[in-house]
Amino acid sequence: MPENIRVTQTGKQLAVLVWMLPALSISGRAQGDAVDPAYDVAVAVNVMVPMRDGVRLATDVYMPAHDGEVAPGKFPVLVSRTPYGKVGATARAGSNETARYFARRGYVVVVQDCRGRYNSEGTFYIDINEGRDGYDTVEWAASQPWSNGKVGTYGASYLAQTQNALAVLRPPHLAAMFVEVGTSNYYQEAAYRGGAFCLLHNLVYPLILGSTSPEAQKDPALKAAMLEMLHEQIGNWLRAYPFRPNASPLLMDPVYQRWFQDFIDHPTFDDYWKQNGFNFEQSYDKYPDIPIYFISGWYDLFERGTLHNFMGLAPRHKSATKLLMGPWVHGIGPRVAGGVDFGASADVSLTAEQLRWSDQVLKGQDTGILQEPRVRYFIMGGGDGLRDSNGQMKNGGEWVTASTWPPANDSPRSFFLHADGSLSRQPPGDEPPSKYLFDPRHPVPTIGGQIDSGKDLSPDGARDQHCDLKIFACEDNLPLSSRRDVLVFETPPLGSDLTIAGPVTVDLWVSSSAPETDFTAKLVDVWLPNRDYPEGFAMNLEDRIVRVRSFGGESAPVFAKPLSVRQVTIDLVGVANRFRAGHRVRVDISSSNFPFFDVNPNTGERSGYSTYETTAFQVVYHDRGHPSHINLPVMGEAP
Numbered sequence: 001m002p003e004n005i006r007v008t009q010t011g012k013q014l015a016v017l018v019w020m021l022p023a024l025s026i027s028g029r030a031q032g033d034a035v036d037p038a039y040d041v042a043v044a045v046n047v048m049v050p051m052r053d054g055v056r057l058a059t060d061v062y063m064p065a066h067d068g069e070v071a072p073g074k075f076p077v078l079v080s081r082t083p084y085g086k087v088g089a090t091a092r093a094g095s096n097e098t099a100r101y102f103a104r105r106g107y108v109v110v111v112q113d114c115r116g117r118y119n120s121e122g123t124f125y126i127d128i129n130e131g132r133d134g135y136d137t138v139e140w141a142a143s144q145p146w147s148n149g150k151v152g153t154y155g156a157s158y159l160a161q162t163q164n165a166l167a168v169l170r171p172p173h174l175a176a177m178f179v180e181v182g183t184s185n186y187y188q189e190a191a192y193r194g195g196a197f198c199l200l201h202n203l204v205y206p207l208i209l210g211s212t213s214p215e216a217q218k219d220p221a222l223k224a225a226m227l228e229m230l231h232e233q234i235g236n237w238l239r240a241y242p243f244r245p246n247a248s249p250l251l252m253d254p255v256y257q258r259w260f261q262d263f264i265d266h267p268t269f270d271d272y273w274k275q276n277g278f279n280f281e282q283s284y285d286k287y288p289d290i291p292i293y294f295i296s297g298w299y300d301l302f303e304r305g306t307l308h309n310f311m312g313l314a315p316r317h318k319s320a321t322k323l324l325m326g327p328w329v330h331g332i333g334p335r336v337a338g339g340v341d342f343g344a345s346a347d348v349s350l351t352a353e354q355l356r357w358s359d360q361v362l363k364g365q366d367t368g369i370l371q372e373p374r375v376r377y378f379i380m381g382g383g384d385g386l387r388d389s390n391g392q393m394k395n396g397g398e399w400v401t402a403s404t405w406p407p408a409n410d411s412p413r414s415f416f417l418h419a420d421g422s423l424s425r426q427p428p429g430d431e432p433p434s435k436y437l438f439d440p441r442h443p444v445p446t447i448g449g450q451i452d453s454g455k456d457l458s459p460d461g462a463r464d465q466h467c468d469l470k471i472f473a474c475e476d477n478l479p480l481s482s483r484r485d486v487l488v489f490e491t492p493p494l495g496s497d498l499t500i501a502g503p504v505t506v507d508l509w510v511s512s513s514a515p516e517t518d519f520t521a522k523l524v525d526v527w528l529p530n531r532d533y534p535e536g537f538a539m540n541l542e543d544r545i546v547r548v549r550s551f552g553g554e555s556a557p558v559f560a561k562p563l564s565v566r567q568v569t570i571d572l573v574g575v576a577n578r579f580r581a582g583h584r585v586r587v588d589i590s591s592s593n594f595p596f597f598d599v600n601p602n603t604g605e606r607s608g609y610s611t612y613e614t615t616a617f618q619v620v621y622h623d624r625g626h627p628s629h630i631n632l633p634v635m636g637e638a639p
Helices: 012-019 096-103 130-142 158-168 186-191 199-211 214-218 220-231 234-240 254-264 281-286 303-313 350-361
Strands: 024-027 040-050 056-066 075-082 108-113 147-156 174-180 292-297 321-326 375-380 397-402 410-417 434-438 487-490 498-502 505-512 517-527 537-548 566-571 575-579 584-590 616-623 629-635
Touching: 040 096, 040 130, 056 096, 056 130, 075 096, 075 130, 075 158, 096 108, 096 350, 108 130, 130 147, 130 158, 147 158, 147 350, 158 174, 174 350, 186 199, 186 303, 199 214, 199 220, 199 234, 199 254, 214 220, 220 234, 281 303, 292 303, 292 350, 303 321, 375 498, 410 498, 410 584, 410 616, 434 584, 505 517, 505 584, 517 566, 517 575, 517 616, 537 566, 537 575
Parallel strands: 075 108, 075 147, 147 174, 174 292, 292 321, 321 375, 375 575
Antiparallel strands: 024 040, 040 056, 056 108, 375 397, 410 629, 434 616, 487 584, 498 575, 498 629, 505 566, 505 616, 505 629, 517 537, 517 584
16 A cells, blocks of 8 residues: 555555555646646556446546545545546546546546446457446445445536446445437437437547457557557558458458447348347436536537437436537537637636536525526627637627527528429429439538537538538539539528527428438528628538338338439428528438448438349429428517
8 A cells, every 4th residue: 555645544455445546646737727626637547447247347436635645524526437548648538637637626536448448358359348337336335435325427428428328227325417419319310310320420530449348559650550450551451341250451450340340231220229238318317407507519410419408308317417509519518619719708718617517406505506497509600700819700799598498589481492493481382303313422512510520531520511622522622502403492681680499400391212221401691792701601510311211110111112202301400500690591402421321322222232223213303282391499579
């Protein structure tokens, strides 16, 4: 036992604690602290915590300290479980700096490598072990001499999934959660949105994890090969998809190839996707009634998950359930998302917000956070649209509050598609349909949106919908609206501001010459031309896709009859935006968005196993009997 640790407790728990302290460091005050922290920090590194099956998970414990000694007493505990490494350049929301910040303020912070990652034992498999391992970790933390029995969880992305997975199992000492950018249904959000495979994310993500796997750390040649594929060959691999299982770029690391291939082999929402860790929507009744704070952004990969989790739990629970939605990408907090600056007010310190939350719900201090409205969201728009000194378009925006999501004062309004390319409140009459040829060999490129894994290849966030030869899959320097396979419907210049906040859906009546195909929809805010953007700035707000094959339900696909007219709904989830007077509201309809989604070959072959491609003749109807339209949640009167 290190000489500068003083432990006064006695009994069996003490013996366990002493055995689990192989290393200790004391850190000073963090730079930039607004208030002097009450403690220094003692760190127990790589404590091996046993799970129920005997596998031990490497865990760092950050404890409040004074004068080189662990502070006496019992403290609330914060737990964060990560596959990205507890410390160093790869660490994300479970990083040591966050842990030190909270330990200085009177929390014991437990940060753990997930099973099969970094210093933990066992074999990694995405998501499905996190519920049991998380439960065991929470209960272990609650039983330690330094714990007062109240355990909260925190973390973003995968670290949010670890929280939700353990919450479903209801560990007795789980007292609060701070869930950033987390999923509710991994199938619908990161695997098969609308039935289309999220190719970019699901190829890049296992390569990222594989390059940092224990296997790669032991084999420099394996690591170098995976990094080569990730940084130099990823574009070629995306174009090569689908590849046979014995020709996958992940074959060198079978652990990661296994779950990648499982994703390919489960293209419908079957029991595989209903496992705890992937799907939480079916388990809202199992969550403990504890304070939970959900945070996400309009350009976040898990925007849908955050909104659904809040809407699923807030009506069920008496405890505080809060929602914060900013104009952010998957890395939340900063004011810039993609090529757009949303203003100084969009720059939020989530660490400070987490401290207010934790002090209130775990320490009982009155920080005022429970007296605030339970929903706070950012309405984008309102800036001057010029370029700032960093080359970002000044979009602006403002924060508003509500008691619910969707806001109670929104009113769904239908804007109808017309044969002349207009978008208006006037329902269509007897109008001819719009048509285009979808060639899967020349897909529409991804420009912006809810991208995380792969954002170095395809630009993420809010972007002008204008191609550039520097952007992957772009074949020219023209606007996407110039493509003959992109249907554009837009309003005249607005006579006054139009503000929307809430769910958005697109109802289309379509037909295709193909037995299976895709339709995409994108909502765009078209800014006026100015000296910095003489062609204007077409800013993407939200986009989604639907694979037209499954009218019998996602778990039992029934192919559409070629050339038959079918109604499909594309869920654009949620948007909060102010279209300024003079702007246009635009809806783009097409059939591809590559490489975010795989390109439908239009053949009706088994997903992920197609052998050839063919063109599809696509028709979008907008007449009296087939009134294709977008439903916008308008605040106040529509102009």
